[in-house]
Amino acid sequence: MAKILVLLWLIGLSLFDIRYKSVPVWMVLLGGAGIICGGFYKYAFEEYHITGSLWGMAPGILLLLLAVSTGKAGWVDGVVLLLLGSALGIQGIILTAMFSLILISILSVILLVMHRVNRWTRIPYIPFLTVGYLLSELIV
Numbered sequence: 001m002a003k004i005l006v007l008l009w010l011i012g013l014s015l016f017d018i019r020y021k022s023v024p025v026w027m028v029l030l031g032g033a034g035i036i037c038g039g040f041y042k043y044a045f046e047e048y049h050i051t052g053s054l055w056g057m058a059p060g061i062l063l064l065l066l067a068v069s070t071g072k073a074g075w076v077d078g079v080v081l082l083l084l085g086s087a088l089g090i091q092g093i094i095l096t097a098m099f100s101l102i103l104i105s106i107l108s109v110i111l112l113v114m115h116r117v118n119r120w121t122r123i124p125y126i127p128f129l130t131v132g133y134l135l136s137e138l139i140v
Contacts, residue, residue, distance in 0.1 A: 002038050002087075006031075006084070007133065007134065009027070009030070009031040010080075010084075010130040012027060013027055014124075017126040017127060018124055018127055022076075023080075023126065028076060028079055031083060032079075032083050035083050035086060035087045036086075038087065039086060039087065052089035052091075053085075053086045053089060055089070056085035056088055056089045056092065057082050059081055059085055060078050060080075060082025060084070061082060064078030064079065066078070073125070074125065076126075080129065081093070081129065088136075092136060095132075096129065096133045096135075099131070100132030100133075103131055103132065104123060104128040108123060111123075
């Protein structure tokens with residue numbers, strides 16, 4: 001059930017990211033609250049290792065640092081990746097991020113070859129993160 005809720009949250013964020021090129025803060029906070037509550041539940045009632053969750057946040061922290069220092073990435077993308085990493089753990093987020101980066105790279109190359117975009121065009125990342133999450137959940 002939790003995986004479906006995370007997927008629905010990512011789909012909602014993706015739709016806003018594609019349509020408006022921004023994501024409402026309330027949607028990010030809503031998903032974050034759900035993920036944090038789910039983490040507390042897992043920690044209290046199931047066998048759950050918090051270190052995996054903390055290591056899972058590393059890609060999100062790196063993307064946040066990139067967003068703050070260069071402005072080449074959106075800070076919301078970093079926050080979503082951080083929250084997703086805390087829910088999935090290090091192995092899950094690495095697989096999800098790998099799939100999303102491969103997909104966005106392939107699309108970017110295709111669009112560049114077709115002269116639809118240039119090097120300064122901003123492509124929303126959350127939809128690719130959503131597909132990456134779906135692929136990683138289907139494979140594992």
